[in-house]
Amino acid sequence: MKYIIDLDGTLLNSDLANLDAVEFVKTLQESSMEFLIMTNSIKSPSLIKNRLKQVDIHVGLEQIINPIVAMNLYTEKNNYKKAYAIGSQTELDQLSIELDHEHPEIILLLDFEKNNIGYSELQKIFDWIDQGVPVVTASRSHYYLKSGKKTLDTGAFVTLLESVSDVTIEVIGKPSKEYFMAGVRKLNAQPEEVTVIGDDWRTDVLGASKAGCESILIQSxxxxxGDEVHCKDSKCVKQLMHVLKP
Ligand SMILES: [Mg+2]
Known part of the structure; x- marks a missing residue:
């Protein structure tokens, strides 16, 4: 069995390792069991690697997948060469595709912030969508809380763009099938050989089942x-080491 393991709430609780997470990862490594760590955060894999290192979990960069890593796999698989992307510089730096603001073959929506999006960028994206250029997004979240204040997030603009065009913008982030399939392919596996472990039934368990993977819900x-009622086909465990028990 190969594993896709969620990051926050499963391996980490804020800046601490979750219960027996350190022992669990060490056991997988000692038994040469392959795994990927998956997150919806678009912080760079090296930042995530460092967060894990702080709690004595040591993994390679290639074992971390975020929506941008998955978008790179997606653009490579579909042979896109030039993209227009919206995101902060640290997010754009993670893209492997060449950026082109004139004639993109695909539009990648990573993260909308007040300094990288305005009327003219939205109009430009709208024009390209109208011309048939495909679009994918890392998120459909409409807002997030910033110091307690609801703040517009990428998904709000995704909904706006969809409402003025006839397209459905594909999400590459949990719980999308495409995101989990990118993980499965990265593990060189078939979906039925992969078990997804996570704390959130809406994203981890539903996403796993869309992709045809098994899943395990962890109680952290x-x-x-009561979340188990939504996960009838999944095991539910109190701690990670219980995943390895028959
Ligand atoms: Mg989680």
Whole structure:
């Protein structure tokens, strides 16, 4: 069995390792079991690697997948050569595709912030969509909380663009099938050979089942008593080492 393991709430609880997460990862490594760590955060894999290192979990960069890594796999698989992308510089730096602001073959929506999006950029994207240029997004989240204040997030603009065009913009982020399939391919596996472990049934368990993977819900992080009812085909465990028990 190969594993896709969620990051926050499963391996980490804020800046601490979750319960037996250190022992669990060491056991997988000692038994040469392959795994990927998957997150919806678009912080760079090297930042995530360092967060894990702080708690004595040591993994390679290639074992971390975020929506931007998955977008790179997606553009490579589909042979796109030039993209227009919206994101901060640290996010754009993670892209492997060449950026082209004149004649993109695909539009990548990573993260909309007040300094990288305005009327003219939205109009430009709208024009390209109208001309048939495909678009994918890392998020459909409409807003997030910034110091308690609801702040517009990427998904709000995705909905705006969809509402003025006839397209559905594909998400490459949990719980999308495409995101989990990118993980499965990165593990050189078939979906049925992969088990997804996570604390959030809406993203981890649903996403795994869309891709045809098995899943295990862990009772930490976002888990709330009773979540099992949404995961009838999944095992539910109190701690990670229980994943390895028959
Ligand atoms: Mg989680």
């Amino acid at each position: 992080g976002k888990y709330q008593a």
